Amino acid sequence: MSEPTTTFEPRIVAFFCNWCTYTAADLAGVSRMKYAPNIRVIRLMCSGRLDPQFVMTAFAKGADGVLIGGCHPGDCHYVEGNYKTLRRATLLKRMLADLGIVDGRFRLEWISASEGDKVKHVVNDMVEKLRALGPLNMPGKHKDWDKEMEELEEQLQAQEGEACHVH
Amino acid sequence: MKKYAYFPGCSLEKMAQSYHNSAIETLRRLDVELEELEDWNCCGATAYFHVDELLAYTLSARNLAMAEKQKLDVVAPCSGCYKNMFFTRAHLQHEPALADHINFALEADDLKFNGTSAVRHLIEVFVQDIGLDAVKAKVTQSLKGLRVAPYYGCQILRPRKDHEDVEQPRFFEDLMAAIGATPVDFPLKLRCCGGALIITNRKAALSLVRNLLQSAAAAKADVIATACPLCQVNLECYQKLVNQEFGTQFNLPVLYFTQLIGLAFGLPPKQLGIGTELVSAEPVVCHARSNPS
């Protein structure tokens, strides 16, 4: 069933918040848990710093998946940054879907500083799912990609605006 | 009228007729219909897990697949069948690869397991699906003052399914209270009756039965209520042997909870298969008659 069709190794760019998920990943290391090497973590102070453009860029530059890690709702080191993230992520997901970037490729996870094992499981699970999905290869689709990107920029701006007025 | 796919299980075929009948009769009073599972086969009992696990899973999977065809949840009155089917389903849902393998086999019978039909134990149907109030409402001859030792046995609760309380459950007590009876504090209510050992390791099994009877007697129970044919027969039909073996004097009626409910509903004992016991249930019947409510 879940037989990998090729030996394709998906490439995941992750944005982890400094206080919960990045620390959890450190804990996973200290506890010598083992997980797939397909992930590249970029540290942000808070998942609230995540600009949707980071995600778009990551996909554009060839990421097969993007993972966002933040503190559990209510636990944000900055009180409520992760709620803002959640709201943005929801909109972003829809937009990505319109671009044919299916759900599994963009993922938001709440992982607290003590959940090293969750980092492990999420990463392994995501790698497996992306293997099944196969390469995204945005750069390959360069030609029409430029055009798409422009439209996207606009939509993005628009939706961003909305996202923040919804209060 | 709620409907279930009914899996009688082999033992109910002959030996536990009374359980079978009382279940059907009492449920009818509660607007629940048991539609016998079409062309069912044995659940594998414990024996199949001794021999070949995969085969055992296949046996249960076939039954589940047929229930799915009927678009009904399965009810098993026997704790063994219940446990086997419940965990087969859980396990196959956990391991798609295994499910595929078994489905490949089931194809030969135009069947497919999807895990869409839930597995229920008969007593769960009464306690959870129907609910105690509905049961209470149908009581015409309260068993007021009848001291019942509710015997859970093993495989209704164990192994643990999710986070239910496997160490001090109350639902059997509550059900007995609902029909007016007095559930006694029965310390060994969760202990094993040795049913699976009765042929192979008789002495061991009998000693377990002895402990249970002792505990129930010490709790001054008038009757032990069971929810499994194996437990019932073990506790009842072996009382004579226990007495021979250990020089005890037990004479404690053991009835199915459905029979007690039936009595409380005012059904004629015969209809509930009462009368076929080796330890007479007459005192219980009299008690029921004595206080119409």
Add this chain to the structure above:
Amino acid sequence: MADKPTFRDEIAGLLHATMGNPLDMCMQCGTCSGTCPVAGAGFMDNSPRRIIAMINADLKQRVLASNTYWYCASCYHCTVRCPRGIDITELMYGLKRYAIWNKQSKEGLIGPVFSETFVKMIVRTGRSYEPVLATSYLFTLGVPEMLREAQTATSLMLKGRLPLLPARIKRLDNFKRVLKRIIPLGEPEE
């Protein structure tokens, strides 16, 4: 898969099939033995805890020679109480299977001999419905005869006195085909 798996590995493998129960986790606290009604009554020559220790020490012969797993009543009390989450009852099932297979065939796996006997047995029992649940004899034989019948579970197994198909099963041929796909070795005698 390099060199031959140890007895310990084999048993661990058996357990994996039932949701994985790492015996390595055992801390030898004896909760299983203390909980077991049969061990408590003094019927087991080795306590469940000791069996686990013996498996971990790879003492294959002593484990198989022990009566412990045949005395397991599969009441799962040890399983729910084990502080290390080991499904001891499942382990006992595993040992029973292992013992049966090994009596039947040269090494480890389900040997052809066993499979054949087994498939035959299924077909046979499929016709004559004969429940293993001792209790169900009561109404046919009556207690004393039934008890004379009593044998070890192994012999019982191979004598094919297992409940499988209630007499009324209709699609017996389909059913046989189903089982053949599970245990392909050997041909059911028609």
Add this chain to the structure above:
Amino acid sequence: MSKRIGVYICHCGTNIAGMVDVKAVAEYAATLPGVVLGRDYKYMCSDPGQEWIKEDIKDQKLDRVVVAACSPLLHERTFRTAAARGGLNQYYVQMVNIREHDAWVHTDKASATEKAKDLIRAAVYRVALHKPLEKKEVPIKPGVLIVGAGIAGIHAALTLANAGKKVYLVEREPTIGGHMAKFDKTFPTLDCAACILTPKMTSVKNHPNITMWTYSDVTKVDGFVGNYKVTVRRNPRYVIENLCVGCSECINACVYKEGKFPDEFNLGLGKRKPVYLPFPQATPLVALIDPDTCIQLKTGKCKKTCIEACGDRKAIDFEQEAEIKEIEVGTIILATGFKIFDSKRIPYYGYGTYPGVYTALEVERLVNASGPTSGELVMRNGQKPKSVAIVHCVGSRDENTNKYCSRVCCMYSLKLAHLVKERTGAEVYNFYIDMRTPGKGFEEFYSKVAGEGVHMIRGKVADIYPESPGNGSARLVVQAEDTLLNMIRKVPVDMVVLGVGLEAQADANDVRRLFNISCSNDGWFLERHPKLAPVNTFTDGIFIAGCCQGPKDIPDTVAQAGAAAAEALALIDAGSIELEPNTAYIVDTECSGCKTCIPMCPYTAISRNDEKKIAVINEALCKGCGTCVAACPSGAIKQNLFEDEEIFEEINGVLAHV
């Protein structure tokens, strides 16, 4: 202007070098744009390693430094300082985590090495854009809040107070002292808990630098390191604290002639009146009235004999109401302790069902001279036990309850074995899984107790049941496998003592949120680093001490309390703390004044300058989460150290070779 970047790869012994081909990575790094040297070294964090960076900055004219080693949360400061010593702005340094996030979590050397290269490439791209920044310093207010006045809180309070710092000690119980005040003797020295604790309690009460608020809760915490604003609610005890002298007249005079209600301090083993003193050495020695049981407070219809008894002191005030206090402190120490495991969660041990079953803490009270039986070990049925079973690991080392070992149970169970034998001469059976006695004088204590003829049975108790059901005998059978004798033991005893484990406080999670710190999965407060920052939390200026961080004995608790006090002291005496300059700022020319950002900020750091029609950020209030940055539609808000450009480069970097 092309950069001169130096890249340093740390072996961390074999920690990194064992899984990452550091040589290859160093060589690769040297080929990256702007990189003038790529070096690898055994321990970059060692003096030689740091020196090397310093020298290279001077000799090789480096203007950027990338260090690939452990987590920045561990050594970022180290390498920034090294760079600073080399004369470089410390924020020209970028760390790459190739240990926790790479070498330690992967098993394939090739792909681990690839990952290291990718991450370093990202750092190189990023660091090129770094800007010089100035440290952000905030002043530290000298006051310290300590929450919880058990031995940990008490010790920390005294340490700080003796150093001349102002301490607010808040305790929710009516008396300070915590669990230790309930113990009889302490292991392994068997000195009496009260004798060593009560002097400390008294000096807390009398210390001029300590404000002690018992029967009080922290309800609100605002601000940040150096400047916390805390709200405390002082619950009414209906006795005016500074008027009461603890003479007990009111208690004697209460309309209830005898104690009628379960007394909390003795875990319900004794009875108290509605007006009571928790225990004789209670601190403060001030009576309190329980509104749930006092007739006057419930019905308003009482003779109020207590008021008469109190007379001219007029200490009793039925009108008293909760008092709200607001304080400002620079640092906070949490010492909120633990709760004991609820034995009812293991029904087959019969706690609450069989009167003969007690928890260890209950027995502490029973053998304690100030306890409900004045130190006489008599059971609920009034008899002295002739045989006692002590069950270890109740609610510890068990997947069904708590996986962890509670650390103190083996030792206190041995202590109780000794005390029980001493007081009653009973046969004592200790049922244990593994006897854990790691500590100064612990093993010696074990042999001493064994020498007293206490039976040690190696096996976890599996069942406890009445010896002869029905006939009402109180004797219990304790069933366990004696794993050394290899037989099932069924030991009949009069009394069972459950060696209950330690658990996080029931409200630990609320407290955690109140103070914005983290919990481990077991609910214990999470330290910043398990070894190197054991009393720090992820929130600057908030420290943890004692059992709220995890089970520990009294010596360890006191040591930790001292450490927490020292950490607070260090901050206070430094006078200020250096914060990451990762605050947000507005590029005025870009800002359209749309106000999108204003509601984004949880600290109300953003406001709108109405004549300029642009947003302004109060840097003092900004904590640098960057939420507003991501929200700004015109990209007018930027965040130091996390500029969009820097992050885009990082993304390019990790994906470059695809």
